Amino acid sequence: MTQQEQTISEVLARLLGRDPIQMTPSTSLQDQLGIDSTEMVDIVCALEQVFKIKLPDEAERSAKTIADLGRIVTAHQVQSAA
């Protein structure tokens, strides 16, 4: 698990009341964690605060797994640093 995926797992665990140990990069946001569209908006906003980045609206629609969120966060961390 990358550092970003680890942090994302901890954020998800806090927001969903789950144990972060249950989460892996391939954990499906919808099928396994049952995240609905409103929760997804909340999660993206939380990740923006934690990583201090701005994420595009399509992040909410395109991310299917924790790894997907990790890739999106990493890409925008790089953009912010550039």
Next chain:
Amino acid sequence: MSRHIVVTGIGLITPLGIGTQATWDGVLAGRSAIRPIRKFDAVAYPGCFAGELDGFNAEDHMPIRLARKLDPYTQYAVAACDLALRDGRLDPAQTQQSRFGVYVGNCFGGWAYTDQQLRNLHTQGTRAVSSFQATAWFPAAPQGQISILFGLRGNSKTIICDRASGLASIGYAARAIAAGDCDIMLAGGTEAPVTPFAYLACLTENVVATGGRPEHAYLPFDAKCKGLVPAEGAAFVLLEEREHALRRGVEVYAELQGFALTSDSCHPATLPARERYLSLSMRKALADAALTSEDISLILADGAGTPEGDAQEAQAIRSVFGEATQSTPVAAPKSLLGHMYGAAGALDVALGALALKHGVVPPTARDDKPEPACELLLSTQAARPRALKHVLLNSRGAGGVNAALVMSK
């Protein structure tokens, strides 16, 4: 009412305690739960008091994942319903869910959540507003969450008629059962008005008491009355068609016998010039119950706590009860913990059921003597044993709503 409606469960989340027993123990002890405001920085609200919950933990009644999306008033309602179901030993999954509904009384909606989100909006911009705002603040949120969490698919409604909402919600829920539309209802009220904005809204109505000692702020029918004190909490009862309850072998607290609503049709915020329709709602509720004023052993008053409100209610009681006014005790136990607005009338139903069960006239907060002009047999600050058979409850709301309900042992 045609079919018989009984109370088989009670769930209370109040400033006197979390749970029915804690609340009832506080009532019996005549203990005041009214304090200076602690829920927010009240430096701009000098002399303001509230009845606030102590020790409420939403996660005791629902998953944290749900709790964090809800305004406190929905959390309180869900918790109170959870307690009422446990008290009534009823598992909704074992019922015919299309014949099980929920009626919720409420005034303000979700202002604890919204107050914070508005602050986020104006200080940090639109992206700082929670994605759960829309579903957290609207008045039907508790009804929705309760029906989802407990799988209730019957006739359900949110009743909004200001401070009479809680009593009206129970009355309407009982009517739905009586009409054969369902067999079981969770009915009650919930409110969380102790927020900077919602409390300010209460203040602008000019019915809130401020200053002095907190335990002497809310004194219905007292010579020193000066208004009410807002409070938060929820009160729900489990209502069943009587045969349904008897088949389950569950204990019955009381039977709901009559209910009526009238309207003063006067002004959005003030009382009518004189009382006419509160007494009419009382007479109609008695007629609905096929009882007379002589049958009533206890009146649980609306207890506005303002000189005008108390005078009108006293006049209505004298008008309906005549000579029996001097022998029929009047109590306003809500004065001990504050006025829970949309939940207040529901709390009165719960306390009325407990009073019937235990044979006790609940106390009323007092500082001085009762206002002599009211000429009522007002309960003291000590609970008194008395054999009770029928209780009449009053509840009034801004805009001229008068609700009355009769319940019996």
